[in-house]
Amino acid sequence: MQIADKYNPQHSESKWYQYWLDNRYFHSEPDDRKPYTIVIPPPNVTGILHMGHMLNNTIQDVLVRRARMQGFNACWVPGTDHASIATEAKVVAKLREQGISKEEIGREKFLEHAWDWTHQYGGTILEQLKKLGCSCDWDRTRFTMEEKLSASVIKVFVDLYNKGLIYRGYRMINWDPEAKTNISDEEVIYKEQNGKLYFLKYKVEDSDEFVSIATTRPETIFGDTAVCIHPDDERYAHLRGKKVIVPIVGR
Incomplete structure (x- = not known):
């Protein structure tokens, strides 16, 4: 051989x-x-x-x-x-x-x-x-x-729901505009890229003064509800308790 x-x-x-x-x-x-x-x-x-x-x-x-x-x-x-x-x-x-x-x-x-x-x-x-x-x-x-595995998943899901461990609530989600559905955090792929820093002026209510806010996400302006200032920053100490008007929406 x-x-x-x-x-x-x-x-x-x-x-x-x-x-x-x-x-x-x-x-x-x-x-x-x-x-x-x-x-x-x-x-x-x-x-x-x-x-x-x-x-x-x-x-x-x-x-x-x-x-x-x-x-x-x-x-x-x-x-x-x-x-x-x-x-x-x-x-x-x-x-x-x-x-x-x-x-x-x-x-x-x-x-x-x-x-x-x-x-x-x-x-x-x-x-x-x-x-x-x-x-x-x-x-x-x-x-x-498979049918049996899917049935098992549904059963466990229902059991967890009945125990109060799964519930419906409000939460920020990841939206896929291509698939037109929400996706989990695990399915999001983050990519670093150069962007732009935008400065937006918020008018102080009942005043001629403006406050400049820097952001990389100006499209979120429609959801703005508050402006925070550092408690030790003397430049904005006089604005505590005052309100500003959200640009574009005028709210």
């Missing part, structure tokens, strides 16, 4: 990974052994995996393989996440390239396109994890929009 001059990872890895799958070495069933479980942080179906996923899943694989060797009943649950707004943005961009708008086709048709995207990239992601050699229990593969 001649040994190859160079190692062929494609041949060796696919051969042995399939051998592991055929012998169900990654499958787990409850028994009397101490359990060791990892639920994969599900990758978003917004595209393909990147180097961050490779690092993270390699660490998980090391941990779960180590647990198996130590005699634990090790189970690594794989899956993918719908990614909600992020996936919607990807689908909208894809449709735009085809000259189609989300508004034109309506909700039901758009959801069909979204599911097509999910099936395409969700399957690609799982295959990438297999190529990486991840020892997941593939029989337990889950998608976060």
Whole structure:
């Protein structure tokens, strides 16, 4: 038997990974052994995996393989996440390239396109994890929009609401003008850029005096309700308790 001059990872890895799958070495069933479980942080179906996923899943694989060797009943649950707004943005961009708008086709048709995207990239992601050699229990593969998982999320949400831990109230939110919806703080990407500093003059009520206010966000002037001064700043000590008129709105 001649040994190859160079190692062929494609041949060796696919051969042995399939051998592991055929012998169900990654499958787990409850028994009397101490359990060791990892639920994969599900990758978003917004595209393909990147180097961050490779690092993270390699660490998980090391941990779960180590647990198996130590005699634990090790189970690594794989899956993918719908990614909600992020996936919607990807689908909208894809449709735009085809000259189609989300508004034109309506909700039901758009959801069909979204599911097509999910099936395409969700399957690609799982295959990438297999190529990486991840020892997941593939029989337990889950998608976060599955009916049972969605029902579980709704149940927990209702329970938290009934306990008063979720409530409706007034709060400053992040508004996405493209998706026309509010988004969480975690989904906001901050970008530093050079801007302008505007100086606005607020007329003191019943006086010819003005107070100059500096701001980088003049568009928020319509929500102005108060002007604060430093208690130790003698320049404005005479204005304490007085009112100013908001420019433009005259309030």
